[in-house]
Amino acid sequence: MATSTTDAPPKKKPVTIITIGMAGAGKSTFVQRINSYLHSQNPPSPPYILNLDPAVTHLPFEANIDIRDTVNYQEVMKQYNLGPNGGILTALNLFTTKFDQVLELVEKRADTVDYVILDTPGQIEIFTWSASGAIITDAVASSLPTVVAYIIDTPRTTAPATFMSNMLYACSILYKTKLPFILVFNKIDVEPHNFAIDWMHDFEAFQEALATHGGARDSEGEPTYMNSLMNSMSLVLDEFYRNLKAVGVSSVTGQGIKEFFDAVEASREEYEKDYLPELERARAVREQTLQAAKDDSMNRMMKDLELDRERNPNAALQDRWDPNEDDDEDDDTDVNIIDRSDHPWPGQYIDMTRARRHDDQGFTWPRPG
Secondary structure, three states: OOOOOOOOOOOOOEEEEEEEEOOOHHHHHHHHHHHHHHHOOOOOOOEEEEOOOOOOOOOEEOOEEEEEOOOOHHHHHHOOOOOOOHHHHHHHHHHOOOHHHHHHHHOOOOOOOOEEEEEEOOOOHHHHOOOOHHHHHHHHHHOOEEEEEEEHHHHHHOOOOHHHHHHHHHHHHHHHHOOOOOEEEEOOOOOOHHHHHHHHHHHHHHHHHHHHHHEEEOOOOOOOOHHHHHHHHHHHHHHHHHHHHHEEEEOOOOOOOOHHHHHHHHHHHHHHHHHHHHHHHHHHHHHHHHHHHHHHHHHHHHHHHHHHHHOOHHHHHOOOOOOOOOOOOOOOOOOOOOHHOOOOOOOOOHHHHOOOOOOOOOOOOOOOO
């Protein structure tokens, strides 16, 4: 009698990590560090990396899919007569028109990777508040468990006003994306993030820091408008802090990276339990609305055709499709998204502390002093 074998449990879908943050917060260096961490595991677990910044000159990692292979940022600026930010936004919009091909490539690798990482443009508003950013986020979140990692420059957040600005921005992104959210306090090798955790969990600690900070009171000894506003905002954000995951990391030393991935795995469960049903409901509503709009447009078009045929019967007889006519000239189904996965060392880690300037950069750096 043959021995029955138990089927292996199905492999979990890879988690998509969307890195978002202000310019200079260290997003690309953070992606390089978590890429290095995953490569160093036993066995190695290389992630699948997408670079969505068309203006970056050199990356500290090798992306599997790079927007620069598809869209020439400088040519976009020239052809559309745009400035730097407009060029980045337009390049991202053009890339988004092919994002269905990107999803196909990602889904083909879903069984072989544990993490998919998106490195977004340094200009945070270009991705978070643009239509293309919303399309990319919704498309990825609808296919794979998705987590938003909001990267914060910890040394620049020691002032209460800067800290509050970062928290308000993080709150707005959380409610816009409606996805599991992790605050990543970067550069803790320069400035420990303990003060930020204290301010988030202890209202009185933030009030004390606010009161002792310069410019808290006017010439008459009364709290300034900005001081009063931040007091009120800290009360508003209290509920936001309670349900928020926050970790401190150093992209240079690797400190806190394990804790970050622990938070990512916890967010995966949160996504499947709380976020996925809501995303599916929202997608069903969008599809229903879109179908209704298509039906309405089709009905109006058919009425216009009937009216046109009544008025111009001779022209209607000439309006016929020839099945023998070759209409493949406008066919735009060719895949032009490049997947570098077959290249040697896809997503390899580059030690930024030993990186050298490329000869083709053409930069002339000012000498100190």
